[in-house]
Amino acid sequence: MRLSRYFLPILKENPKEAEIVSHRLMLRAGMIRQQSSGIYSWLPLGKRVLDKVNTIIREEQNRAGAEEILMPTVQSADLWMESGRYDAYGKEMLRITDRQDRAMLYGPTNEEMVTDIFRTYVRSYKDLPLNLYHIQTKFRDEIRPRFGTMRSREFMMKDAYSFDLDLDRARESYHRMFVAYLRTFARMGLKSIPMRAETGPIGGDLSHEFIILAETGESEVFCHRDILDFDVPGSDTDFRDAGGLASIVDKWTTLYAATEDMHEVERYENEVPQDARVSARGIEVGHIFYFGTKYSEPLNAKVTGPDGQEHAVHMGSYGIGPTRLVAAIIEASHDDGGIVWPDAVAPFDLMLISMKAGDEACDAACERIYEAAANAGLDVLYDDTDERAGSKFATADLVGVPTQVVVGPRSIASSEVEVKNRRTGERETLSVEAAINRLTDGR
């Protein structure tokens, strides 16, 4: 992609409305634009990151056996009356009356609707386990939306719903999602820590928040240091091996880890040796939850079991907010110059900077590198504009593409370019040939 033809509206000034660093950087890097309070457009650079995040989420959901569907955003109020949540949900629910005077709403979540789909088609325990997910826009009419896409009113959510015959099997479904979440965040370059969360009136131990550490995180978290060094389950994980998954979950949930809300000082001090105590700031990026028959009972979602009897299905829900996650990644990975994208979610792999667009030697070298990188499957953003050098470097650092290649008229005379690692700041002078080999190595 040539920057001269790319819609990347960089802001030079810090936007006043941004209270946190991710919001500021997303606005400055031209990733998003606020359309109304808590409602954002995703501009081309932001959309690319969002797509990469969603692709990873999708791949890991599919790997764990969840199946993708797409439920609508507008729902009938009737279903919510059936579950009893229509009145309980309060003002965060955006209520709508259609032209036929029917009570509708903009879905803040989909337990009711997915349960309705389930009860329409599934009759027997033989069709279980079932896990349906979608990545869809949600709306929650927050009284005070803030922090950009970190807490917006209209947002994107991946929500998965599992259906099982009983608690034991529901636990297996829960474990599959638990491990899928560990893998999902790790693939995005994030260190996530599952922390026990409120289960509400149901009780039990089957509710976890996935927290990533970030100095600018929204809340305090406490955990045993060893968790930070645990290996994340590999891509060869067998999601049909219930025992194997249980032992992974066991390992990740035995050591102390708690958010502010769930923190027990005494237990913490008893269980965690002083030198292993980590207290840090964190951001919630995922939440998984077993809720039993809370919706299947009122909505009458039952299957016939092996005993010939009808059983209300045991359900769980599993959420990740991709639009929130993009902001969280920035909170966890930035410096004074701007965003520092982890490779897997970077909008481009390579930023190619011509120091003198129009100069014959610079243009030729840039075209050659651009083509070689593109042929190797790299996404390249090629700054072919005639901005000043300082402005170009600032933009490259701000948008945070992992590798920068600088082509200047002086160095190109000796056929050399500079390769900069955005994260470490390391620079190397290489021949064009060597730079191309480095960039396309292993592709």
Added chain:
Amino acid sequence: MRLSRYFLPILKENPKEAEIVSHRLMLRAGMIRQQSSGIYSWLPLGKRVLDKVNTIIREEQNRAGAEEILMPTVQSADLWMESGRYDAYGKEMLRITDRQDRAMLYGPTNEEMVTDIFRTYVRSYKDLPLNLYHIQTKFRDEIRPRFGTMRSREFMMKDAYSFDLDLDRARESYHRMFVAYLRTFARMGLKSIPMRAETGPIGGDLSHEFIILAETGESEVFCHRDILDFDVPGSDTDFRDAGGLASIVDKWTTLYAATEDMHEVERYENEVPQDARVSARGIEVGHIFYFGTKYSEPLNAKVTGPDGQEHAVHMGSYGIGPTRLVAAIIEASHDDGGIVWPDAVAPFDLMLISMKAGDEACDAACERIYEAAANAGLDVLYDDTDERAGSKFATADLVGVPTQVVVGPRSIASSEVEVKNRRTGERETLSVEAAINRLTDGR
């Protein structure tokens, strides 16, 4: 994907509510489910087709130089008051009041919002041409939603918006989208015919509907037979060659082609020789439209021109409804047995049918074919259930996967399988080896 673990709720009976064949087949094949009047969920099989359709749309938009963004679904009413459409739009607009008592709406289209984005960032003609598109959910509160996803209330739309300094350049943007649309539909296996459409009060010749022929089409269309044989521009089309694009558009718009609404009997009979007259049923699958400064004037979206003066930008919009298009493809491609997917949008490439799941030889042959096909990058739906043969064949025909491979205990004894072409019905008996080679040939 193993059918035993795939959520594919096939309906044996014809659903009463379905008035047209695509609606009936989408319900029967478990592609969609109605949630409320004119509001649908996409189940796994349908979601796969929708994704393939969107991928093709996206690739061709990008190829033609359009840039993808994502605007929100909920919009502020203020913008629509600025353009004057808030009152004019009528009851099809779903109006919403949020908890702060602000007037909002569920976007039925995005001219206002994209113009607002434009005016925020773009100041100079040097940043033109610009074409921004998104694929996003829209809502139009139709008084009588019907025909399944062909005319629903909540639907998906790809809408692109072009911005240019003047009419001549806007015409070039229009041509790029015109050619992109020809390519988009052709890649989906559809023969689309651009037909002159109403331009409204602006006048001019820059409005076309893209119509595909289908016996069950919604309206009558008239055209010169030769158009049906025109070659569609190849993937090597140079979208920067304005002259080349103009001559493609010229070729496709010279011969007579008109929908009912625009049909002129006298001109038709004068211009089209009797034996070249085609009168058929058609379905609108795309609409492109130049509307000049209709929104840029009231919304004050201006750029400085080379003359140093301010100019309201000339805009066009370009729409395709992916959720509608999936239904249209089925209208154009089905038979008595069910759907006949064009290869490029088929939910799976191959349907592998075991006639005796659990039989050692059948299982082994199926596993071998499944693995070889998957390794070659084919998407395989493997019917490993213990349904009766007749039911399996009916399901395979209904869901319309292009190639079926039938593995039965008798033929597998001599190491043979049957390969069936869903479209032609042709069957061939091949050795497992030969079948694998045939399926993976060229992959």
